[in-house]
Structure formats: C-alpha cells, structure tokens
Amino acid sequence: PSAEAGLYTASDQIVLLTQENVESVLINSTAAMIVEFYASWCGHCVAFSPTYKALARDIKEWKPAVDLAAVDCADQENREVCKTYKVRGYPTIQFFHAYSKPDYEGLPFRDFSRNVQDLRHKILDKLETHGEPWPPACPPLEPTSQMEVDVFFETNDVKHLALIFEDATSYVGREVTLDLLQFDSIAVRRVLNTEESLVTKLGVTEFPSCYLYYPGGNFTRLRVDIEARAFYSYALQRLPGVVRSGKPPPVSTELLKNNTEDPWRPFDKFRVYMADLESTLHYSLRVELGAQSVFQGRALTSLKAYISVLAKYFPGRPIVTNLLKDLNSWLQKQTGDRISYEAFKEKLENDAQSPNSTLPDGVRWVGCQGSQPHFRRYPCGVWTLFHVLTVQANSKGSDPQEVLRAMRSYVHNFFGCRECAGHFENMAAETLEQVTSLPTAVLWLWSRHNVVNNRLAGALSEDPQFPKIQWPPPDMCSACHAVKDNGEHTWNLTEVLKFLLTYFSSDRILTDYLE
Numbered sequence: 001p002s003a004e005a006g007l008y009t010a011s012d013q014i015v016l017l018t019q020e021n022v023e024s025v026l027i028n029s030t031a032a033m034i035v036e037f038y039a040s041w042c043g044h045c046v047a048f049s050p051t052y053k054a055l056a057r058d059i060k061e062w063k064p065a066v067d068l069a070a071v072d073c074a075d076q077e078n079r080e081v082c083k084t085y086k087v088r089g090y091p092t093i094q095f096f097h098a099y100s101k102p103d104y105e106g107l108p109f110r111d112f113s114r115n116v117q118d119l120r121h122k123i124l125d126k127l128e129t130h131g132e133p134w135p136p137a138c139p140p141l142e143p144t145s146q147m148e149v150d151v152f153f154e155t156n157d158v159k160h161l162a163l164i165f166e167d168a169t170s171y172v173g174r175e176v177t178l179d180l181l182q183f184d185s186i187a188v189r190r191v192l193n194t195e196e197s198l199v200t201k202l203g204v205t206e207f208p209s210c211y212l213y214y215p216g217g218n219f220t221r222l223r224v225d226i227e228a229r230a231f232y233s234y235a236l237q238r239l240p241g242v243v244r245s246g247k248p249p250p251v252s253t254e255l256l257k258n259n260t261e262d263p264w265r266p267f268d269k270f271r272v273y274m275a276d277l278e279s280t281l282h283y284s285l286r287v288e289l290g291a292q293s294v295f296q297g298r299a300l301t302s303l304k305a306y307i308s309v310l311a312k313y314f315p316g317r318p319i320v321t322n323l324l325k326d327l328n329s330w331l332q333k334q335t336g337d338r339i340s341y342e343a344f345k346e347k348l349e350n351d352a353q354s355p356n357s358t359l360p361d362g363v364r365w366v367g368c369q370g371s372q373p374h375f376r377r378y379p380c381g382v383w384t385l386f387h388v389l390t391v392q393a394n395s396k397g398s399d400p401q402e403v404l405r406a407m408r409s410y411v412h413n414f415f416g417c418r419e420c421a422g423h424f425e426n427m428a429a430e431t432l433e434q435v436t437s438l439p440t441a442v443l444w445l446w447s448r449h450n451v452v453n454n455r456l457a458g459a460l461s462e463d464p465q466f467p468k469i470q471w472p473p474p475d476m477c478s479a480c481h482a483v484k485d486n487g488e489h490t491w492n493l494t495e496v497l498k499f500l501l502t503y504f505s506s507d508r509i510l511t512d513y514l515e
C-alpha cells in the first residue's frame, strides 16, 4: 500500500518495489530488470514518470526477457532498499541482469534522456552485452548469417523465420525480435546490410525491410505500409499460424457455434451493431444497476448523469430513445435524496410496456460475441456504448466532459468489474481534466481504451479470437498511422478522429438481429 502513494500504480505495468518484495523481484529473476529509483517529492522524477510509464507500455511484450520496476526512495519503508543499492540522486536507473545475486548493485544508465526511444535503445545495448546466464526467454539478438539461416529450420521448431535487413546502427530488428517474443511459430532475426550473401540472394535493396524465409530457401517480402517497427510487429503477430504462447489457435466460425450456448451470429468485424448497444442498456439498467438497493449521494448523482447522457445522445430506435427520455424526465424530477432501485425499475418496466417505448429484455450480442461465454460481451458493449455517445456528443453536445464524466462516475459507482473500475479511475484522475473540447473527448476515450488494450494484451481475459491490439490497426485505417523522423510510430490524430467519427456514427450502426 505504501507504494501506491508514489508516482506509479499497479495499472502502469511497472513492478512496484518495496522492502518486502525487493529480493523476490530482483534476485535470481529469470528476466533482466530495469529499476528506477526515485523520490516522489523530486520534480525531475515527477516530470520523468510519464516517460517511464510510456516506456512500460512500449516494451510490454518484452517482459519475459526484461521487465521494469520502480521504487520510491522517499517512502520511509523503502529506505533500506535505496541504501543497499547506494542510490544518491533521483531518478537513477539501474540494469540488473537475469539471475542477479544479492550483492549485485546493478549497472547504472548514464545520461539517459527523457525519451522512450533512447531508453529502449539503452536497454537493448545492455541486453546485448548481457553475459551468461542469458535470460532464458530472450531470443538471440546478434545479427544472423547465411550459414545460420541455412540450418535454421533444422534446429528451430517454427513455421516462419522473419529476417529484418538493416544497417548496424538500426535497432528495429532487435525491437521486433523482442516484440514477437511471446508468440509461437515465429522467430525473428536481424541481418546486417553487410551480410552480402543473404542480401544478394534475396535481392534486398531497402534497409530496413523484412522478408519471410521458409525451409528450402523460399522467401517473400513482408508487405507493410511503412518500413518501421510497429508495422513489422503488427503484421508478424498476425501471420497465419502465429499465436500468442499458451493461447489456442483461432478457429473457424463453424467451430465457434459449438462453444457458446447461443447460436453464433455472423457479423462484420468492422461495424457497430445496435443489438450490442441495446443489450448493453438492458444489462446495465436491469442487471448491473439492480445490484444496488438504493441510490443516494454520489450514486444518485451518477445515475442521473448517466441516464441524462443516454436520453440526450443514445442514437437508437425511436421506441428505445422514447423510453430513455421518459425515464430521464422522471428521474430528473425526483427531488428526494434517495431513490430505491425498485422505484427506478418500476418506472423502467412501466415504460417498457407502453406501445411506443421499449427496451428489449435479454441480451443478443453480435459484434461483442465471444468465442466462449466468459469472453467479451458486456464490457465490450460498455466501451462501444460510450464511444458512440462521445461521437454523438461531438455533433450535438456543448460540454466537452459531459459524457466522459458520466462514464467515469458510472464505472466508478456501478461497473461490476471492480478491478477495471479502479484502473479506469486512475486514468481518469490523471488525464480527464485535459479534455477541453468535444473532439478531444472522442480522442481521449479512444486513447485510454488503447492503454487498456495494451495492458490486457495476452491476459487471461483476452479472447484468442479477438486479440487486444492498438486500434484501429493499419489494415483498418492506414492513414491513422504514421512514423516520426526518428522512425517511431505515431498516430495521425486528425485521421484517427475522422475515422472514429465515421466508425461510431449513428448512420453506420447496423440493425441486424434486432427483435
């Protein structure tokens, strides 16, 4: 709990070191560890923390080989830790190789700059000079040769070998190698432009570029929009047969039919379905809110704000919007300091009986179907609902934070997944105040959703049929992606906004499968 008061929380994918766990984390770890020693009162540390968090997201896939930790030296309870490692200035970053012994003090990062790319390169430099024992999960990082490639498939049980051709100063090959570390059936190696026999054999003229190499010596160029790390990693993680370690391979929709008790409803992965939005409303209003017996204080304010944004912005069928509007005007008229769920429900069900207003009872997931009953569904619906609402508010609203505040307090007070609620509240507390216009509200929710996707990629809750990705991927919106002069991936926010406003717009929502 003391670590929570520091600059990082459990949502940041950074191991929070304390006196209690320092030995179990640092000593004999199978992964190399990077540790930031900081003091929560130090201005430089506060200024550096967003970079360190961004680094953690950027190299999330590398965790089995190299992981990030942080310790707050301002916390009394951690004094011994910082003393043991002889830390005097903040922030200090040290590299601990895998299988470190208790007396090992770590290798300091000298003159590190406050940018993710430089830090990532420094980590690769340190990893590459890592002596024995090498972190077992870390693939070889040195350049490969014709000789090695010739016998590659005899000694490696993989379907694909990706070769990244580049010059000696480029880090892309090593970065992609580590980005693919948690995926089966594929290996990635870098090839230097000076490795003449391979360069000539494959006819490589562009550096970097990526080729897929097969047993028997066949090869093809990997087609990507831009020759850069993010594009290679995304494309390679999606090659046929490549799956995240420990996850079952994707199956056909034929097989999916047998996994779920509901009949599988074929759908277009690139569209929003009204059936999901109505199912979400049903579940939220009748089941999730039903877990409350009374609404009072903040919960009551939260309920009113939620129903109010639904009444204003839900782009549904007239019968459904009639019900929401009626429910809203009733709710806003309630002046008491508490409302029972029973009273709320009575009003809801009464409205649902009337000839021109209803909310279908029960769920009928379509775009939010999961390959197993415990995947996707309601949380998918909640995200979709609020994306749609921010997009509606963009053309109809005036208060930039109205929808997001309603979402924040709904999630905080009512969302059944309490861990999710805690994470979401952390993000909202950090950055929601920065939303000052309606378009930035749309973009805020999109970017926070991607932070959650990053954190959950590979988690148990991930449906193997619907892997968590940074969304929209290049094959959905190519113009949304770009690279900076230094080769780092960046989003073209103008294009992303354009994409979101279209993707979630009311006139594109499909009405298939509605009752």
Ligand code: FAD
Pocket (backbone or CB within 6 Å): 368, 375, 376, 377, 379, 380, 381, 382, 383, 384, 387, 411, 417, 419, 420, 421, 423, 424, 445, 446, 447, 448, 449, 450, 452, 453, 456, 459, 461, 462, 463, 466, 467, 471, 472
């Ligand atoms: P979802 O992430 O639910 O996304 C639904 C659909 O939205 C996708 O299919 C895609 O079409 C689209 N989409 C994806 N990314 C974006 C984006 N960036 N912007 C716009 N649209 C996008 N689960 C946990 O295990 N731990 C948590 O801490 C956690 N926190 C959550 C917090 C909130 C507020 C919510 C609503 C859910 C949270 N969940 C959490 C659940 C998790 O985020 C997913 O909703 C769930 O795992 C189902 O995933 P999915 O594959 O259906 O995709």
